[in-house]
Amino acid sequence: MAFRLSHLSLALSLLALALAGVAIYRNTYEAMNKGVLQNLSPDFGLLESAASILTLNNNAERKSDKLSQQSPEACVFSAVQGVVNSAIDAETRMGASLIRLHFHDCFVDGCDGGILLDDIPGSFTGEQNSPPNNNSARGYEVIAQAKQRVKDTCPNTSVSCADILAIAARDSVAKLGGQTYNVTLGRRDARTANFNGSTIQLPAPFDNLTVQIQKFDDKNFTVREMVALAGAHTVGFARCATVCVSANVNPAAQLQCNCSATLTDSNLQQLDTTPAVFDKVYYDDLNRNQGIMFSDQVLTGNSTTAAIVTTYSNDVNVFLGDFAAAMIKMGNLPPLAGAQLEIRDVCSRVNPSSVASM
Numbered sequence: 001m002a003f004r005l006s007h008l009s010l011a012l013s014l015l016a017l018a019l020a021g022v023a024i025y026r027n028t029y030e031a032m033n034k035g036v037l038q039n040l041s042p043d044f045g046l047l048e049s050a051a052s053i054l055t056l057n058n059n060a061e062r063k064s065d066k067l068s069q070q071s072p073e074a075c076v077f078s079a080v081q082g083v084v085n086s087a088i089d090a091e092t093r094m095g096a097s098l099i100r101l102h103f104h105d106c107f108v109d110g111c112d113g114g115i116l117l118d119d120i121p122g123s124f125t126g127e128q129n130s131p132p133n134n135n136s137a138r139g140y141e142v143i144a145q146a147k148q149r150v151k152d153t154c155p156n157t158s159v160s161c162a163d164i165l166a167i168a169a170r171d172s173v174a175k176l177g178g179q180t181y182n183v184t185l186g187r188r189d190a191r192t193a194n195f196n197g198s199t200i201q202l203p204a205p206f207d208n209l210t211v212q213i214q215k216f217d218d219k220n221f222t223v224r225e226m227v228a229l230a231g232a233h234t235v236g237f238a239r240c241a242t243v244c245v246s247a248n249v250n251p252a253a254q255l256q257c258n259c260s261a262t263l264t265d266s267n268l269q270q271l272d273t274t275p276a277v278f279d280k281v282y283y284d285d286l287n288r289n290q291g292i293m294f295s296d297q298v299l300t301g302n303s304t305t306a307a308i309v310t311t312y313s314n315d316v317n318v319f320l321g322d323f324a325a326a327m328i329k330m331g332n333l334p335p336l337a338g339a340q341l342e343i344r345d346v347c348s349r350v351n352p353s354s355v356a357s358m
Contacts, residue, residue, distance in 0.1 A: 073185060075154035080164055083146040084171040087139075092276045093268075095172035096236025097139040102169035103232065103330065104137055105162065107219065108198045110335040112190035113162035115198070116143060116347040126193035132202045136239065140348070143168060147347050161347035162187035166331045173327070176235050178278035181324035183331060188341035191350045205238075205248040205293045209302055212295060219333060221326070227299055227308040228322040229330065233292075234282035235275055237268035243292060250297040252289045271296075278320075283313035 070078075088095045105115040108127060115137065117126040127133055128140075146164050150157065163185050174180040203215050216226040240257035243249045257269045271292050272282040282291075286309050291297035299305045312319035335341060345351055 072154060072157040076150050076157060076159050076163075076185065077167060077183075079149040079153045080146045080167040081171045083142060083149050084168050085175055087142045087145075088172065088175050092176075093237060094139060094142060095176045096232070096275070097137075098142060098165075098168045098172040099232050100236070101137055101139045101143070102165045103229070104133060104198070104202060105165050106330050106333045107203075108201050109190070109194050109339070110333040111162045111166060111187050111331055112335040112339065112341065113160060113165060113187075113344065113347060114190045114193035116140060116161050116165070116344075117190075117193045117350070118348040124192075125195050127195055127198040130195050130198040132198055132204065136242070139168075144347055158343050159185060160187045160189045160343045162189055164347070169327065169331075173278055173324075176276065176278040179320040179324045181328055183328075188335070189344045189347075190335060191340040191342060203295060205242060205295050206245075207295045209298045209305065212298075219330075221329070223304060224308055224322065225326040225329065227305055227312070228319065228326045230296060230299060231280075231282055231312065231319055231323050233271040233296060234280065235271070235278050237270050237275055238292060240267045240269055243269045248294055250289070250291050250294055253292050253297070254290060255292070280312055280316040280319050283309050283319065287313050 084095075084098065087098075101115065102111075104127075105111060105113060108114060115127045115133065117124075117128075119126050119129060128137065143161065143164055146168060147161060150159055150164070163183075166183050166187065170181060170183045201215065201218070203212055207215070212226060213223060216223075216229075221229070240259070243253075243255060243257055244259035249255070255269055257267060269292060272285050274281045282296075285291055286297060286300050289297065289300070291299070299309050312322070342351055
C-alpha cells in the first residue's frame, strides 16, 4: 500500500512539474506574442496550441522561402500587375488608357519610354503635349507607381520604364477579358522624345485607309495586323472634343456627345457598345456602320480589310489571338539606331547623370 502511495505521489509530482513547465512556456510566449494563444479555441489543449504555433511559423518560413526564391523577372511582373489591377479596379477606363499609352510610345521611334518624359519649360519639349496626346494620353501616374513598386519589392532588379509600359498594357488586356501574351524584358529608355514624330507617325482619327496602311507599313505591320491592333478600340472612350470634329467621326455613328457644346467639353464617347470588355463588339459595330471614329469605319470600305473585320466579328478567338500576336510585335519595335538609351530611375525624367540630347 505504501509502495502504491509512493508511486502515486511521484506521478503527481511529475505531472505538477510538467504543468508548471507548460505554464511558464505559455506565459512567456503570451508576453512575447501579445495574446496569440488567447485567441486560440478553448477546446485546444496546450500541446495542440503549441503545435498550431509551430505550424504557423513553418508556413511563414515557407512563404518567405518562396519569395526569396522568386526570380527577378517574376517579381517585376507581379509588382506591375498588382498596380495595374488596382488602377483598373478603381477606374475601368484606365485599362484602355494604358494599352493606348504603350501604343503611343512604341509607334513613335520604337518602344523607348519617350512618351513618359515630362516637358522642361525653356529647354525640352516632349511628346505628352503633341496634338495626338495632349489632354488625351493618360495613365502616366500608374506607370510611375508601378516603377516605384518594382523598386520597393524587387531590390537590385533594374527594369526600364519602357518595359513597365509593355507589361502594363499586357496586364490591362488580360484584366479586361482579352488574351494574355508573353512580354520579354530588356527594353531601354530614351534620353529624349520626339514631339514632331508623335504628330506625324501616330495614326489619326481622320486618316483614310491609304494613310493608315502606309503608317503601319512604315512600322513593318501587315494589313491584317493593322486591323487587329485597331481592335484595341473595343475598350475605352474618346473625348467628345475629338468626336465632335466632323473629320474625326463616322457621320452615321450614333453619338452620346452633345456636339453643340464647346470643343473643350471633357465628356466621353464610348468606342463601342461594351467599352469595359475586351471582346469583338467593335467589329460587330463596324459591320453595322456604327464605328465611332472615321478611321475605324473606313476599315469596311476596302474588300481586303472588310473581310478581316468580318472574320474577327465571326470569331472572337481569332481576333484575340491575332491581337495578342500583333501586340508582341509592336512591343518589340526597336528604338532609333544610335539613340542614347538608359534605364531611367524615374520615368518622367532622364537620370541626373545623363546628358540628354535635347
